[in-house]
Amino acid sequence: MIEESAKTYAETMLLPRVKDAYNKEHFDRAIMTEMGEAGFLGCTIPEYGLPGVSSTAYGLINRQVEKIDSGYRSALSVQSSLVMYPINTFAN
16 A cells, blocks of 8 residues: 555656656755655654654655656655654654
8 A cells, every 4th residue: 555655646746747857957846845745754753743664665665756766766765764764763
């Protein structure tokens, strides 16, 4: 169900805008907001209203976004793994 949700988002919401953004050399910040609203950002964190899914589920989400665009997959991964997770784990 998680993978299907990510696939639907990637194919219907991400794909049409990626083509245009690529041609214009533009990163659409609104896409990150949408991925956050969909529960994709920081999805392995169980606090703060985040879903707290498994690492496998996180990988499935990333895989579906990667099928459409590696740049947005990288942004998703960096925001989740290198920003949100350390703040959640080590901040006070």
